[in-house]
Amino acid sequence: QAQLVQSGAEVKRPGASVKVSCKASGYILTSYFIHWVRQAPGQGLEWMGIINPDGGSTNYAQKLQGRLTMTRDTSTSTVYMELSRLRSEDTAVYYCTRDSGSGRSRFDPWGQGTLVTVSS
Amino acid sequence: QSAPTQPASVSGSPGQSITISCTGTSSDVGNYNLVSWYQQHPGKAPKLMIHEDTKRPSGVSNRFSGSKSGNTASLTISGLQAEDEADYYCCSFAGSSTWVFGGGTKVTVL
Numbered sequence: 001q002a003q004l005v006q007s008g009a010e011v012k013r014p015g016a017s018v019k020v021s022c023k024a025s026g027y028i029l030t031s032y033f034i035h036w037v038r039q040a041p042g043q044g045l046e047w048m049g050i051i052n053p054d055g056g057s058t059n060y061a062q063k064l065q066g067r068l069t070m071t072r073d074t075s076t077s078t079v080y081m082e083l084s085r086l087r088s089e090d091t092a093v094y095y096c097t098r099d100s101g102s103g104r105s106r107f108d109p110w111g112q113g114t115l116v117t118v119s120s
Numbered sequence: 121q122s123a124p125t126q127p128a129s130v131s132g133s134p135g136q137s138i139t140i141s142c143t144g145t146s147s148d149v150g151n152y153n154l155v156s157w158y159q160q161h162p163g164k165a166p167k168l169m170i171h172e173d174t175k176r177p178s179g180v181s182n183r184f185s186g187s188k189s190g191n192t193a194s195l196t197i198s199g200l201q202a203e204d205e206a207d208y209y210c211c212s213f214a215g216s217s218t219w220v221f222g223g224g225t226k227v228t229v230l
Contacts, residue, residue: 035219037166037221044123044209044221044222044223044224045158045160045166045209045211045221045224046221047211047218047219047220047221050217050219059216059217059218061218062121062218095165095166097166101171101172103213103217104154104171104172104213105154105155105156105171105172105211105212105213105219106156106168106171106172106177107156107158107166107168107211108167108168108177110165110166110167111165112165113165
């Protein structure tokens with residue numbers, strides 16, 4: 001059974017960076033793309049970007065380019081999402097999810113979510 | 121790139137059918153057979169309900185069905201049950217390795 005387990009909640013100051021991990025189990029990490037999606041409090045889902053764990057290529061939502069970096073460590077089956085120059089609007093629950101359709105918009109399973117709070 | 125439009129809320133009585141629309145553009149919803157739908161209960165991660173416009177994953181109730189016409193995709197829930205009360209989001213491939221979520225719809229079972 002494929003599963004994604006994320007790192008714990010974070011509290012950061014404005015201007016700082018945060019790095020969230022997403023550890024895959026039950027399948028071979030390099031077989032499927034991983035997306036990151038965030039959800040601000042009381043708001044909808046926002047697609048952030050995609051990483052191909054097989055090779056590490058990435059693509060990010062235009063509004064986050066320059067601040068967002070996705071990486072992977074195949075030796076530990078872990079994908080990372082790092083967001084820099086944090087501002088209050090980045091306060092959200094961050095999810096990783098596997099594209100089980102190999103780019104065909106089949107996001108399953110999802111991680112449990114990581115709350116990132118940006119506050120001074 | 122703007123989010124596909126979903127109604128903010130839809131409601132129905134137990135046993136009824138409801139339909140949630142997701143209106144995008146010819147650059148996303150209307151250009152690819154790659155719309156998926158997600159159910160999200162409060163405090164929980166989203167759950168895949170429909171993918172590739174109309175395909176239902178194993179384990180998802182056959183009360184859920186997807187369709188599409190032009191730039192508008194739809195999710196229909198038949199035989200509405202109390203457990204269906206949740207937020208629902210559409211998601212579409214938008215080209216150039218980007219995806220876009222709809223604004224979300226809150227479903228209330230009366």
